[in-house]
Every structure is written in structure tokens, then in C-alpha cells.
Amino acid sequence: MDFTFTKEERRFREEARGFFTAEVGGAPPLDPENEAFVPKMRAILRRLGERGWLTMTWPKEYGGTDASPMYRFILLEEMALSGLTSSGGFNTGGRIVGPTLIQYGTKEQKDFFLPKIAKYEIDFALGYTEPEAGSDLASLKMLAVEDGDEFVITGQKMYNTTCHWAEYHWLAVRTDPKAPKHKGISLFMVDMKSPGITLTPMYAVSGARTNAVFYDNVRVPKSRLVGDKNKGFYYASTALAYERIFNVGMHARMLHNIITYAQTTKRQGKLLWDEPALQREIARHAAKLRALRLLCYKIAWQMSKKIMPSYEASSLKVMTSEFEKELVHTGMEMLGHYGELEAGSKHVPGEGAFAQGYHSAALATITGGASEIQRNVIATRGLGLPRGD
Amino acid sequence: MDYSFTEQQQMLKKAARDFLAARCDKAFIDRIIKTEDGFDKGMWKEMAELGWQGLMIPEEHGGTGGDFLDLCALLEETGKSLLPAPLFSTTVLGATAILLGGTKTQQSRFLPKIASGDSVFTMALLEKEGTYAEAAIKLEAHTTKDGYTLSGTKLFVAYGGSADYLICAARIGTSISLFIVDAKAKGITHTPLVVMSGEKKYELQFSNVAVPHDRLLGEKDRGWHLVEEVLERAAVAKCAEMLGGMQHVLDFTIDYVKRRVQFGRPIGSFQAVQHHCANIVMGIELARGITWEAAWRISKGMPASMEAAMAKQLANEAYLRTTALAHQVHGGIGLIREHPLHLYYREARTSAYAFGDTAHNADRVAASIAAGAAIW
Numbered sequence: 001m002d003f004t005f006t007k008e009e010r011r012f013r014e015e016a017r018g019f020f021t022a023e024v025g026g027a028p029p030l031d032p033e034n035e036a037f038v039p040k041m042r043a044i045l046r047r048l049g050e051r052g053w054l055t056m057t058w059p060k061e062y063g064g065t066d067a068s069p070m071y072r073f074i075l076l077e078e079m080a081l082s083g084l085t086s087s088g089g090f091n092t093g094g095r096i097v098g099p100t101l102i103q104y105g106t107k108e109q110k111d112f113f114l115p116k117i118a119k120y121e122i123d124f125a126l127g128y129t130e131p132e133a134g135s136d137l138a139s140l141k142m143l144a145v146e147d148g149d150e151f152v153i154t155g156q157k158m159y160n161t162t163c164h165w166a167e168y169h170w171l172a173v174r175t176d177p178k179a180p181k182h183k184g185i186s187l188f189m190v191d192m193k194s195p196g197i198t199l200t201p202m203y204a205v206s207g208a209r210t211n212a213v214f215y216d217n218v219r220v221p222k223s224r225l226v227g228d229k230n231k232g233f234y235y236a237s238t239a240l241a242y243e244r245i246f247n248v249g250m251h252a253r254m255l256h257n258i259i260t261y262a263q264t265t266k267r268q269g270k271l272l273w274d275e276p277a278l279q280r281e282i283a284r285h286a287a288k289l290r291a292l293r294l295l296c297y298k299i300a301w302q303m304s305k306k307i308m309p310s311y312e313a314s315s316l317k318v319m320t321s322e323f324e325k326e327l328v329h330t331g332m333e334m335l336g337h338y339g340e341l342e343a344g345s346k347h348v349p350g351e352g353a354f355a356q357g358y359h360s361a362a363l364a365t366i367t368g369g370a371s372e373i374q375r376n377v378i379a380t381r382g383l384g385l386p387r388g389d
Numbered sequence: 390m391d392y393s394f395t396e397q398q399q400m401l402k403k404a405a406r407d408f409l410a411a412r413c414d415k416a417f418i419d420r421i422i423k424t425e426d427g428f429d430k431g432m433w434k435e436m437a438e439l440g441w442q443g444l445m446i447p448e449e450h451g452g453t454g455g456d457f458l459d460l461c462a463l464l465e466e467t468g469k470s471l472l473p474a475p476l477f478s479t480t481v482l483g484a485t486a487i488l489l490g491g492t493k494t495q496q497s498r499f500l501p502k503i504a505s506g507d508s509v510f511t512m513a514l515l516e517k518e519g520t521y522a523e524a525a526i527k528l529e530a531h532t533t534k535d536g537y538t539l540s541g542t543k544l545f546v547a548y549g550g551s552a553d554y555l556i557c558a559a560r561i562g563t564s565i566s567l568f569i570v571d572a573k574a575k576g577i578t579h580t581p582l583v584v585m586s587g588e589k590k591y592e593l594q595f596s597n598v599a600v601p602h603d604r605l606l607g608e609k610d611r612g613w614h615l616v617e618e619v620l621e622r623a624a625v626a627k628c629a630e631m632l633g634g635m636q637h638v639l640d641f642t643i644d645y646v647k648r649r650v651q652f653g654r655p656i657g658s659f660q661a662v663q664h665h666c667a668n669i670v671m672g673i674e675l676a677r678g679i680t681w682e683a684a685w686r687i688s689k690g691m692p693a694s695m696e697a698a699m700a701k702q703l704a705n706e707a708y709l710r711t712t713a714l715a716h717q718v719h720g721g722i723g724l725i726r727e728h729p730l731h732l733y734y735r736e737a738r739t740s741a742y743a744f745g746d747t748a749h750n751a752d753r754v755a756a757s758i759a760a761g762a763a764i765w
Contacts, residue, residue, distance in 0.1 A: 001391055001392065001393065001394065001395075001458065001684075001685045002391040002685070003390065003681075003682045003685055003686070005390060006390075070390065081765075252764065252765045256764065259758060263759075273759070279751070279752070279755035280748060280751040280752065280755065282755060282758065283702070283750075283751035283752070283753075283754035283755040284702060284751055286699065286754055286758060287679070287698075287699035287700075287702045287703055287754060288675065289764060290679055290696070290699050290764075291675045291676070291678055291699065291700075291703055292675070293765075294678035294679055294682055295674060295675070297390060298392050298678060300390075301390045301391070301392055302392075304390075311670075312674075315671045315674055318667075318671060319674075372660070372664070374667075375660075375663065375664045375668075376660065376663060376664075376667075378663075378666075378667035378670055378671070379660075379663030379664070379666050379667050380663070382667075382670060383663075383667075384647070385643070385655075385658065385662075386647065386654070386655050386657055386658040387658060388658045388659060388660055388663075
């Protein structure tokens with residue numbers, strides 16, 4: 001056993017920290033749910049792309065450096081610690097599309113997309129969920145019909161969060177309605193400017209914009225089909241494996257904010273921190289934070305040993321999202337009436353970060369796979385329990 | 390970064406699993422915990438031949454010169470089997486105290502006897518308050534011309550009736566000193582406590598128990614510092630033992646829910662049952678990483694008090710939750726004494742108290758944070 005980073009990994013962490021400090025250090029926290037955040041975040045991603053940091057783990061022949069997943073992990077952890085979101089749908093191109101194309105894409109697709117993804121000239125919006133296909137993704141209905149050199153796509157997607165600014169749609173559609181539901185789905189890369197696509201904005205509890213997306217006879221060239229026809233569900237599930245790098249940098253910031261507030265705020269002549277019940281709750285959070293961080297490192301270590309995590313990623317998803325809710329709960333209980341104040345209000349604590357956390361926490365255990373689904377995965381894939389009917 | 394055991398540690402664990410599978414089944418545990426000693430002396434000697442008691446003891450003193458991490462790796466296995474034997478108290482408490490605080494003479498006198506399985510050690514620390522606090526130590530040591538006399542009462546002394554030696558914490562005025570005391574010395578009265586788990590525990594009453602000068606362990610009046618060092622290791626080693634226990638409960642629970650059929654299908658196919666099992670898994674994973682990091686840090690001589698206190702909180706929570714949820718999915722059969730589950734349910738409770746309960750360890754973490762320790 002060894003729980004240290006190598007000298008090179010530590011040096012890279014310093015470098016990454018320097019980068020993010022220069023980008024956001026000292027500035028008020030950027031609210032990821034505010035639309036003004038999108039261009040700022042995209043500019044930062046482009047600068048990461050210029051350094052080659054979005055694609056370090058890619059093979060050399062595709063512009064990467066064959067770096068161990070540990071480096072990507074360190075980068076994302078430092079990003080979250082700096083206060084920038086490390087997810088939120090940003091860089092779907094680098095996180096999901098690129099690795100999938102490297103494995104299954106045609107030469108033409110690789111030549112066209114990979115350099116643009118690497119430099120963050122383009123990004124993709126995930127196009128999976130539909131009104132009738134949420135957790136049961138395989139029952140999606142959006143239909144693609146072959147017509148000469150094209151597919152003609154019609155149907156509706158839901159909660160496709162970055163569709164209003166991403167250049168491409170990473171779209172799962174049904175290409176064989178007669179096949180068993182998992183075996184009739186294909187993946188496409190669709191130009192969002194294609195005629196026939198319309199968006200209806202929807203706003204989440206956090207204020208974040210998401211979209212209902214309508215396809216009306218949208219014509220997509222066959223060259224934009226990913227891999228083999230009808231294997232899309234398989235590609236989409238394996239693509240998620242590339243996404244299994246979690247970190248708890250944001251949680252560390254949340255806990256830090258709670259502690260700082262408790263140690264500097266007096267009520268009835270007494271610091272909030274001096275309440276033993278709060279101290280114990282914070283101590284438990286600190287223990288969990290440390291333990292979760294180690295589990296995150298463990299997955300990064302496994303991946304660097306070419307062991308693809310399966311159920312471990314699901315359990316980490318559940319634990320980190322539920323932990324986020326616990327932290328929010330502690331913070332909100334501690335704040336009392338000040339907890340109801342939102343960013344921009346007079347007297348708002350933490351520049352609105354607490355209220356923002358409360359709103360985002362509602363999403364945490366649902367987006368990216370609801371906790372119930374993740375627990376099913378742990379039980380069936382991890383423990384080998386039989387699937388229910 | 391490396392989360393794996395070395396090949397040697399894996400071999401040690403495999404040998405332990407084989408030995409325990411052959412020798413430590415439920416019938417054996419049921420029989421042994423009813424005996425006065427609480428362990429099988431023949432088996433204790435065999436364990437010494439396997440090198441268990443001497444695992445952490447240097448070769449010059451008859452041990453195999455392993456480190457703390459090796460010992461934790463072994464305890465994970467004994468925790469799986471609920472091995473009823475004073476292995477923990479002899480190695481983690483006794484040998485550790487002598488390794489950390491003993492003089493050369495004390496080390497060469499006592500360590501070889503631990504390694505050979507000739508001596509059973511334990512620690513006589515807790516008193517009436519039942520807390521791991523310096524102020525709670527009231528047993529007094531008085532200076533005499535030949536050494537000291539000890540008077541007072543110790544509680545919850547593991548294997549206090551069958552041990553050969555006690556590491557005893559005593560108060561001299563305002564400070565604490567440690568002594569290596571013959572457990573059968575004149576003036577000590579042993580009263581067994583009826584404990585819910587397999588580990589035998591005693592009340593020991595000391596009435597003017599004479600202890601010679603050369604049995605002072607570590608520096609006089611600096612005993613509490615040594616106690617804290619031992620407790621830090623004990624908390625982490627206990628976490629490793631608990632990890633083994635909870636993992637084993639998970640294993641036999643999964644096996645059961647795959648086989649048990651109700652409503653025409655295995656109960657493991659019901660989501661309510663699956664989610665209980667998933668919750669067990671997550672609790673164990675959370676406790677596992679931090680336990681091994683703490684053990685690794687200790688074995689490397691790095692500061693680990695924060696990690697130890699964090700690990701114990703999470704291990705307590707995980708073991709208690711694991712056994713409670715395992716009971717829930719086992720239903721009636723798990724409530725019957727013929728079934729092993731109740732032994733783990735009991736063990737989880739007593740382990741949660743050992744070397745600091747959840748609140749004690751939370752307070753330690755909170756105190757570190759208050760003193761400015763970084764949470765990241």
C-alpha cells in the first residue's frame with residue numbers, strides 16, 4: 001500500500017492549482033447556474049485545451065500524452081477545489097465523445113472531431129433522456145429512419161442541459177423498433193444548427209437552464225453514425241465508464257464554508273461552533289470527506305491499472321451526492337433564517353453559496369443516474385444479485 | 390498510489406483464512422467463549438508457530454519483524470472469523486506498549502515470550518467512568534523502597550482473568566505512569582464481567598499490589614503520552630478487525646438472499662432487499678479506505694491521530710449498520726442463536742466502544758479542527 005502521489009503527480013497538481021488560481025483566484029465564486037457563467041467556463045476550458053490538459057489521457061496518436069487517469073483526476077479535483085464546477089455538462093466532448101470515437105469512430109470522424117474536442121473548439125450536449133425514457137433509458141422512442149445517405153430523425157428529448165450552447169448533440173435514437181429495446185438504439189453526432197431542431201427552455205430549481213429538444217425530420221448524414229448501427233446503447237453505457245472519475249473538491253469547499261461560518265458567527269453571545277452537536281456533525285462530515293476522497297483516489301488508481309470500475313462508480317455516485325445533501329442540511333440548519341436568503345440579497349451569507357447549494361442538492365441524487373438506479377447497479381453488478389422483474 | 394496488499398501480506402491473509410476456516414467455526418466459538426479462559430491454549434501455541442503473536446516483533450526478539458500494516462491485515466482475517474483469543478490484547482496492546490515504551494531489558498525479557506506464545510498480555514486502562522480520558526485514571530501508585538504499590542479498580546480488562554501480564558495505567562499525583570504488572574500478583578482480585586461479545590472482560594481490583602522498579606514502562610509521569618500512542622494504534626487495528634467482520638456479514642448475507650425464496654423468487658431480486666445490501670456495501674467501502682490509510686501511515690511512522698479518529702467513527706457506523714441491515718434481510722432465521730449473525734451483531738456493539746466510541750472520536754476530530762487542522 002501507498003497513499004502518496006508521485007513526485008510528477010504532485011508537480012502537476014501544483015501547476016494545475018496555479019492555473020486555476022490565476023483563472024478564478026480571489027474572484028467571487030462563479031455561480032454555475034447563472035447563464036453568464038457559460039462563456040466564462042468555456043473560455044477557461046479553451047485555455048485548458050491549449051495546454052493539452054483536456055486530453056492528457058488520450059493516446060499520443062490522437063493528440064494526447066498517454067497520461068495516467070490519475071492526472072485527469074488531479075486536474076478535476078483542483079478545478080473543483082478552485083470553485084469551478086467539474087461537471088455540469090461541460091466538456092462532454094472530451095469526457096465522453098472523444099474516448100468513444102477513439103475506440104469506435106471512423107478515421108474521418110476522428111480526423112474531424114478529435115482535434116476540435118482537444119482544443120475545446122466544440123462541445124457536445126448529451127441527448128439521452130426523453131419524456132418517457134428517464135431511468136429506463138433503453139425505452140427511448142426518438143426514431144431515425146434510413147433514407148439514402150442520411151437518417152431522418154423525429155422525436156423529443158428532455159433535460160438536455162447544454163443544447164442551447166453546445167455545437168453538437170450526442171444523440172441516442174431508435175434505429176430498429178422491432179429489436180429488443182436495448183438492441184435497437186444507435187448513437188449520432190448531430191450538428192445543433194441542423195434544420196428541424198427546436199428548443200424549449202426549462203429552468204431547474206437551481207435556476208439552471210435545461211431544454212426540451214424537438215426533432216422534426218432532421219436529416220443527419222450516415223457519416224455521423226457512431227460505430228455500428230444498433231449498438232448505441234452499449235456504446236453509451238461503456239462511455240459512462242470514462243466518466244467515472246469523481247472528486248469531492250466541491251464538498252471540501254462546502255464543509256470549509258460551514259466551519260468558517262460556525263467559527264465566526266455568534267448567537268446569544270456564543271459562537272455557533274461551540275455547540276457540541278454541531279461540532280460532532282462537522283467531525284463526521286470531515287471523516288466522510290476524507291474517506292470519500294480516498295475512494296475517489298482508489299477509482300483513479302484502479303483506472304490507472306486499467307481496471308475499469310463498475311459498481312464502485314455507482315456507489316461513489318450515491319455517496320458523493322448524498323453527502324452533498326448532508327452538508328447542505330447541516331449548513332441550512334446552522335444558518336437559521338439566514339439560510340433562506342439568496343444571492344444578491346442584503347445580509348446573504350457566503351455570497352449566496354449556501355442557498356445555491358440547497359438548490360443544486362435537489363439535483364444531485366437524480367441527474368446522471370438516480371440513487372435508486374445506482375443502488376440497483378451495486379446490487380446486481382457488484383453483488384451479483386438477481387435482477388427484479 | 391497503491392491500494393493493494395503486498396504479495397507477502399496476501400500470503401499471510403490466505404494462510405490465516407485457511408487456518409481459521411479449519412479451526413474456528415461457530416461450534417468452536419460457542420464452546421470456547423463459555424470457558425473461563427476464553428481461548429484455546431493449544432490453538433494459541435499454533436498461532437505462535439504461524440508467527441501471529443510475533444508478527445510485529447523484531448527478529449532479534451523472536452518475531453518476524455513485520456510492521457503494523459501486516460498486523461492489521463491479519464486482524465482483518467481474525468475479525469472475519471471472530472477468533473476468540475487474546476491476540477489483539479497481546480499484540481496490539483501489550484507488544485505495542487513494550488515496543489514503544491519498553492527499555493532494552495524489558496523488550497528482551499517480554500517480547501520473545503509474546504512471540505513464542507508463552508505470555509498473554511493485556512491492558513488495564515479503563516476505570517469506573519469507562520472513558521479513554523487521562524482524568525478518568527484514579528488507580529494510584531505509591532512509591533516504596535522496592536518500587537511501587539498499586540491500589541484501585543480497573544474495568545473492561547480484556548482477558549484480565551487469563552492474561553499473564555497487564556500494562557497498567559496508574560496515577561502518581563497529577564500524572565500517569567505505566568507498569569508491567571504480573572496479572573496473578575498478590576492483591577489482585579479478578580471478577581469476570583458478563584459481556585455480550587466473545588471477548589472475556591474483567592474487573593480487576595488492586596489492593597496494595599507490589600510492583601518492582603524495573604516494571605515501570607516508559608518514563609515516569611509520561612505514561613499518558615504512551616497510552617495515547619497505543620490507543621491510536623488500537624483504534625486503527627480495531628477498525629481492521631471490524632472491517633473483516635462486516636465484510637464477512639455482507640458475504641453470508643448476499644449468499645442468503647440469493648438462495649432464500651419468497652413469493653416465488655429469491656428475495657435478493659427485490660429492490661428493497663437489494664438497496665439494504667447496497668447500503669451495507671457503501672458503508673464498508675467508506676470505512677475501508679480510511680482504515681488502510683491510517684494503518685499505512687502508522688506503519689510508515691507518519692502522524693495518524695486524525696485519520697485514526699476518522700476511521701473509527703466510520704467503522705463504528707458501518708459495522709453497526711451492516712449487522713442491523715443484515716438482520717433485517719435475514720428475517721427470522723438471523724434472530725436464532727444457531728445462526729452466526731447475532732455474534733457479529735454483538736461484536737459490532739462492543740467493537741464500537743473499543744478505543745473510543747463514535748462521539749469520542751468525533752470530539753477528537755473536532756478538537757483538531759478547532760486547533761486549526763486542515764480538513765483537506
